[in-house]
Structure formats: structure tokens, C-alpha cells
Amino acid sequence: MRRILIALGTTLTGLVLLFSWPTSLNRSVAATGTSGGTTTDDSTSSSDAGGTTDDSGASASGTTDSGTTDSSTADPGSTSASGTYDGTAVSTRYGDVQVRVTVVDGEVTSAEAISYPNRDRHDQQINAYAIPVLNAAAVEAQSADIDMVSGATVTSGAYVQSLQDALDQAGL
């Protein structure tokens, strides 16, 4: 269990790096990339990416400190880790970034930023350039916590089955 938590912590660090380090992302990642139980491998790849950057705002030493995880709802008696884990909030030039990971039977099934900078005018401006965060695995649209959908042109026929339609219905 402890090893899994450490692995998760490292993964969280990686995810935080991914989120807070825009210029390190100039490379391709597999579409369903960070899913599966091999969480430590994922974090190494993101650390490598960090090393290729020279003028990023986030400080590397600040983010590596988040290797310890604040686990919240994990069942300590269980042999396979399941639950949601909130990473330590990491300070970046733009503000605090915090990531929540959902784990089912030791596999990361989703990751989302639960905290990101949006407090003042400067941060709002920065947010216009926020990079789309890829979930660990593409999630079912119905379960995604989103307001609107961007996608290739929605035709009228497709719209009635679309997530946008569901979101509109919810707000009507």
C-alpha cells in the first residue's frame, strides 16, 4: 500500500508538472497514455519532459516536494488501492495547482485539476492560455464535469445525441 501511495505521489507530481509546465508539453503523448497501473513509468516521462525546458515559470524543486500524497478516501485495509487522492497543492508562478486522481484496483482511471489559478485579472489572462488537460483515460462524456464542449462541427442530426445537448438540457 505504501509503495502504491508513493507511486501515486510521483504520478501526481508528474501530473502537476504536466499541468503547470506548459513549455514542457511540446511532444506527443499516447492518446490513452497515462492509464493503467504502471503509474511510476508515467511520472518518469513527465520528469524527463521537465528537463527539456529552460525558461518555465514553475520551479522544479517546488514541485518535487509534492511526492508525499494527502490521501483522502483510500481504504487502508484494502490490498488493492481504490479511492480518490488529492495531490498536494503545488505553487507555480500562476498560482496553486492541485490534482485529484481516482484509482480503481490500483489503476488510475481519471485525473483532474481540482484547483488552478483563476483568482485575479492576471491569472484570468493566463487562463486564456491554459492547456487542455488530458484525463488519464478519456472519460465518458456524461461523467465529465464540464460546461460546454468543443468538437468538430456538430451537425443538427448529431446534436441530439451529443454531450452539448445534454449540457444544454441541464441548463434550460
Next chain:
Amino acid sequence: MNAVAAVLDAPPTDERRAWVQQVMGMPISVHVRGAGARGPEAAAAVGALMEDLRAADAMFSTYRAESEISRLQRGDLTLADADPLVREVHLLCGIARIRTDGWFDAWHAVPGRPGVFDPTGLVKTWAVTRAARHLRELPAEIGFAVGAGGDVLVRAGAGRAAWRIGVEDPRDRSRVLGSVPVADGGVATSGIAARGTHILDPRTGRGTSAVLSATVVGPSLLWADVFATAAVAQGRRAREWVQTLPGTSGLLVLADGAVHRWANEP
């Protein structure tokens, strides 16, 4: 959990309302939130927005024989005699061609008819940006999000959290690849998913397929849209090219299954 996360996790107690209308051949979604979102001012602003879009459709639709664009294409109307809005769009198309190194080309958008001016690829987000002026006149605390056939324009509203925009997976439209928080700006996606190949490589006149979809996030919806279209047209070259777009971020879903992301400083 820190204070920031606690605030974000608080259940929305907002006033909120959504409208959907079929305009320009696509569903237009408008979501308004904040005090007054269900009031008459907001409803009037949304009505004016929809009316603007209908007027733009009448002027720019290539499916309407009497639109200014159709008359221009037939030679029944000269640019000098066209509506000032048509001349504005014509100018923007010229700038777009320059800013994309020719990869967005309104003069090579009609298959088999090079030289014919067709601004359709830019008109939608231009019209949405312009029509949203009615929403921008609402009190600053009111936020809005306008979705037009997969392109999204937002304003968070003063002191409010960003809107969260999901990015559709072009390979499975029931799923989202991820999301991006946007406080003020646009998210545009172009691709070949919804209607098959419909973006032409202006240099060959053929459809392209190396990029399934390109999503661009930036301060301007119009330019995000132009850049997304140009990225799809470029196919394999798109990965390098998007690095040259200052102040944008986004992702490319490539035909080989890879997803490429970027974020460039302003």
C-alpha cells in the same frame, strides 16, 4: 484540501440559464450565469445575439442564392459595392491567409474552383464574436458561454471561476479527451470527424487526413478557429507549426493515435 479547492468544490448556487436555437445550419447554445441570468435583460441580449447570427447567415451563406457572397461569387456584385461587413470579412480572410502562411485560404476553399472567394471557414466564429457584443453589455458579474457547432466563446464574469470546456474525442464523440478552464477567450476545434474530410489542403486541393482534429485555445475565438483549420490542413506539418502561434494552447489528435499538446507564451 486548501481554501481554493474548497471554493471550487462548493455546489453552484448560481442563477443560470441556457438557450438553444438552430441558426446558420447548426445549433447555437448560449449559457448565461450569475445574478440576472434568468432576467429579461439577459433574455433580450441572447435574442439580439441570435438575430445577429441570422442576419450574418443571410449575408454570407453560400447556400442562399441571394446572399451577398453568392452574388459576389457569380460576379453580380463587386466588393466595392458590397456591405461593409462583407468587406471586413474579406479583409480578415486576407490577414488569415498571411498569418497561416497560406494554409487558411478563402480563395482555395471551393473544390475545383480556385480563386473563388468563400469565407465560410471564418464567418461562423467572426459572426459569433460580433454577435456576442450584446452579451458583453450585460453587467460584468454575468458570465456567458456561447457554443456554435463545436466552437466556444466565453466570459467567466468578474470574480468568477473559469468555464470548463470539454474537448471531444474525434474517434468517439461520446467521450471527451479532457478539459480546459477558460476565463475569457475562445476554444475552437476543426477536424474531419463530424462530416468526413471537409478541410482542403490549399496547395493540392485535396482533403487531408493526418490530423483528425485540432483544438486551439486563445484569447480570440476567430483566430483560434482559423489556426485550428490551418493546422488540420497542414497534416503532418501541424505539430511544428502550432509552436509558432503565440498565446495559444491546444491539442492535435493525429491519425496514428498520438495526441500532441502545446501551450505557448503570449
